[in-house]
Amino acid sequence: MSDEAREIVGDYRYGFHNEDKSIIRFDNGLSEQVVRDISAIKNEPKWMTDIRVKAYHHFVEREMPKWGNPGILNDIDFEAITYFLRSTDSTQGDWKDVPEAIQNTFDKVGLRDAENTWLGGITAQYDSEAVYHSIREDLESQGVIFLDMDSGLREHPELIKKYFGTVVPHSDNKFAALNTAVWSGGSFLYIPKGVHVEMPVQAYFRINAENMGQFERTLILADEGSSVHYIEGCTAPTYTSTALHSAVVELIAMEGAKIRYSTIQNWSNNVLNLVTKRAHAMKNSTVEWIDSNIGSGLTMKYPAILLRGEGAHAEVVSVAYAGKNQHQDTGAKVHHLAPNTTSNIVSKSISKDGGRSTYRGLLQVTPKAHNCRSKIVCDALILDKDSRSDTYPTMEIGNSSADLEHEASVSKVSGDQLFYLMSRGFNEQEAMGLIVNGFFEPFTRELPADYAVEMNKLLNIKMEGSIG
Amino acid sequence: MRVMVEEILKISNLHVSVEGIEIIKGLSLTINKGEVHALMGRNGSGKSTLANALMGHPAYSIDSGEITYNGQPLEELEVFERARAGMFLSFQYPSVLPGVKVGTFLKKSIEAVRGEPVKQREFRNQLKAAMQLLDMDRSFLSRYVNDGFSGGEKKRLEILQLVLLQPRLAMLDETDSGLDIDALKIVSKGINQVVPQAGCLVITHYQRLLEHVKADYVHVLIDGKIVKSGGPDLAHKLEEKGYDWLEVKNEV
Numbered sequence: 001m002s003d004e005a006r007e008i009v010g011d012y013r014y015g016f017h018n019e020d021k022s023i024i025r026f027d028n029g030l031s032e033q034v035v036r037d038i039s040a041i042k043n044e045p046k047w048m049t050d051i052r053v054k055a056y057h058h059f060v061e062r063e064m065p066k067w068g069n070p071g072i073l074n075d076i077d078f079e080a081i082t083y084f085l086r087s088t089d090s091t092q093g094d095w096k097d098v099p100e101a102i103q104n105t106f107d108k109v110g111l112r113d114a115e116n117t118w119l120g121g122i123t124a125q126y127d128s129e130a131v132y133h134s135i136r137e138d139l140e141s142q143g144v145i146f147l148d149m150d151s152g153l154r155e156h157p158e159l160i161k162k163y164f165g166t167v168v169p170h171s172d173n174k175f176a177a178l179n180t181a182v183w184s185g186g187s188f189l190y191i192p193k194g195v196h197v198e199m200p201v202q203a204y205f206r207i208n209a210e211n212m213g214q215f216e217r218t219l220i221l222a223d224e225g226s227s228v229h230y231i232e233g234c235t236a237p238t239y240t241s242t243a244l245h246s247a248v249v250e251l252i253a254m255e256g257a258k259i260r261y262s263t264i265q266n267w268s269n270n271v272l273n274l275v276t277k278r279a280h281a282m283k284n285s286t287v288e289w290i291d292s293n294i295g296s297g298l299t300m301k302y303p304a305i306l307l308r309g310e311g312a313h314a315e316v317v318s319v320a321y322a323g324k325n326q327h328q329d330t331g332a333k334v335h336h337l338a339p340n341t342t343s344n345i346v347s348k349s350i351s352k353d354g355g356r357s358t359y360r361g362l363l364q365v366t367p368k369a370h371n372c373r374s375k376i377v378c379d380a381l382i383l384d385k386d387s388r389s390d391t392y393p394t395m396e397i398g399n400s401s402a403d404l405e406h407e408a409s410v411s412k413v414s415g416d417q418l419f420y421l422m423s424r425g426f427n428e429q430e431a432m433g434l435i436v437n438g439f440f441e442p443f444t445r446e447l448p449a450d451y452a453v454e455m456n457k458l459l460n461i462k463m464e465g466s467i468g
Numbered sequence: 469m470r471v472m473v474e475e476i477l478k479i480s481n482l483h484v485s486v487e488g489i490e491i492i493k494g495l496s497l498t499i500n501k502g503e504v505h506a507l508m509g510r511n512g513s514g515k516s517t518l519a520n521a522l523m524g525h526p527a528y529s530i531d532s533g534e535i536t537y538n539g540q541p542l543e544e545l546e547v548f549e550r551a552r553a554g555m556f557l558s559f560q561y562p563s564v565l566p567g568v569k570v571g572t573f574l575k576k577s578i579e580a581v582r583g584e585p586v587k588q589r590e591f592r593n594q595l596k597a598a599m600q601l602l603d604m605d606r607s608f609l610s611r612y613v614n615d616g617f618s619g620g621e622k623k624r625l626e627i628l629q630l631v632l633l634q635p636r637l638a639m640l641d642e643t644d645s646g647l648d649i650d651a652l653k654i655v656s657k658g659i660n661q662v663v664p665q666a667g668c669l670v671i672t673h674y675q676r677l678l679e680h681v682k683a684d685y686v687h688v689l690i691d692g693k694i695v696k697s698g699g700p701d702l703a704h705k706l707e708e709k710g711y712d713w714l715e716v717k718n719e720v
Contacts, residue, residue, distance in 0.1 A: 435565065
């Protein structure tokens with residue numbers, strides 16, 4: 001690899017790409033016609049086309065956010081992005097029917113291994129659409145619906161029509177509007193009443209083409225008393241030009257249901273990751289966002305939970321790693337809208353090699369929400385003097401019975417810790433790796449074992465080089 | 469039968485400073501395999517400085533003098549290379565490592581020191597034996613290294629590492645401080661198991677550890693110099709008379 005390429009790729013292992021063999025690729029650029037074409041090519045019902053067009057106009061009119069990283073946001077050239085790219089005729093249920101190069105891609109990222117050993121079902125999305133999908137028969141026979149979103153709309157239009165955009169309306173923010181206008185792919189997951197899905201299901205989002213915009217749309221409905229663990233992973237090739245990933249994820253946990261949504265975000269640094277994730281938690285339900293942001297050049301993402309029913313519980317455990325040329329602007333939002341609701345937020349960030357991490361959090365307790373409890377812990381670890389960490393916690397407390405705890409810390413690795421570890425045989429890089437793995441442990445312990453191991457390996461790679 | 473003397477550590481006329489202030493002012497000491505050397509002295513006499521300098525702490529600068537370890541100049545080795553070459557320091561104040569589980573830490577440390585992966589079964593067996601010896605509960609393994617540990621628990625974990633790593637040179641920096649008598653006995657068992665294969669430098673204020681770990685030599689450190697060396701009796705004498713009588717002599 002040339003020095004120049006090394007400079008771009010750095011320690012990123014998933015920066016490879018396949019030749020673009022798309023069967024349909026739109027010209028770069030966005031217009032109402034592009035939005036209508038996407039809808040037409042998918043043979044969507046008129047009501048969805050209308051939603052898209054309305055969202056498009058909102059996107060055009062809506063101002064860019066003035067916070068996060070306005071410098072990068074204002075530089076986005078929406079005309080230089082591809083809004084739709086189809087790689088295969090249809091979503092396959094057998095890997096043999098997926099083009100070999102694409103099979104190999106999902107091999108390299110470890111998805112097929114996981115599918116064969118411990119996942120209940122997977123969706124593999126490649127640029128705009130799912131190329132492969134599987135679900136265990138026992139889940140299907142219990143009435144679990146797990147589909148890519150396009151198939152979901154075709155097969156269950158009544159459910160989609162009822163819930164689409166009810167958690168994240170298109171008018172929520174500029175990028176939610178963009179996603180609603182041009183969405184393609186994503187997951188639709190429905191768990192019937194009382195069904196507990198024991199094995200996690202996973203979606204994997206891979207960007208392959210240059211200048212790609214990936215706009216998956218995910219909707220998860222956990223009916224009363226059901227439970228599910230959904231995992232998403234993502235990677236992309238390293239290019240010198242920008243790719244845009246702008247997803248919308250909507251979760252609804254009905255009474256007594258439990259949804260855990262785990263994310264391992266490892267985009268290459270040329271990807272801008274601008275995502276809206278929100279959940280509604282009904283009576284006595286639990287929603288957990290287990291969220292990691294290791295890759296991307298800029299991420300702006302603040303998983304939110306609206307605790308709408310009495311006794312509902314919110315859990316957000318998030319970690320961010322900001323290395324060279326990275327800004328992770330992440331956080332969590334919890335709205336206590338009902339009495340006796342509880343929330344627990346743990347946020348950890350690491351900044352290294354000039355990287356920048358920002359925690360932006362909102363905790364709201366409305367006047368009607370009596371006897372709520374919330375605990376927020378924010379820890380930042382800064383590994384060198386060129387790196388930066390900022391914390392912007394906001395609290396809007398409208399009920400004096402709320403029991404709130406908030407702890408925040410910013411720390412550096414101490415020389416004594418390094419000396420102690422080195423006196424036990426670890427070189428400096430191994431010592432840093434252990435400290436960083438330990439710092440993220442509250443997150444990794446929530447992951448399935450295989451992914452926890454992968455996460456630690458990933459962090460160890462990030463600790464290589466440039467220590468001094 | 470005569471046993472061959474095997475030299476492990478040789479320090480000659482060592483001068484060490486911290487932030488420009490000289491702490492060790494001309495210290496010489498030789499430790500052979502199987503020998504226990506007790507280094508005694510008041511707070512601030514330079515005991516811990518010696519241990520940290522030997523292990524290679526970057527804040528301690530060696531201004532002059534020579535140290536050889538296994539006959540090789542020590543200064544050429546980085547801290548982790550010293551550990552891999554068999555040097556071990558039981559810290560007076562071991563660091564807290566949040567999120568790093570004791571079990572994981574121990575296995576990785578053994579692997580780092582040995583330079584090769586350790587089989588899970590072999591590790592489990594060694595760990596079980598060592599923890600039994602030190603009367604430690606298995607629940608230790610899933611706690612984070614030194615996080616929320618009592619003083620005694622920290623020392624016990626240090627000695628557990630000592631037993632598992634089987635060093636060639638064991639340096640124990642005030643391992644006895646903060647231990648009750650039962651814990652002291654248990655910790656001593658660990659030290660005694662390592663002694664026959666290692667050279668051992670025991671740094672302490674008090675004679676009481678030496679009731680359980682038999683020292684072959686006792687050295688008194690005052691103001692960065694060894695002012696007196698002797699056998700185990702010297703420790704008793706210090707316990708009775710304190711350090712003053714030596715200090716006066718030192719000034720003459």
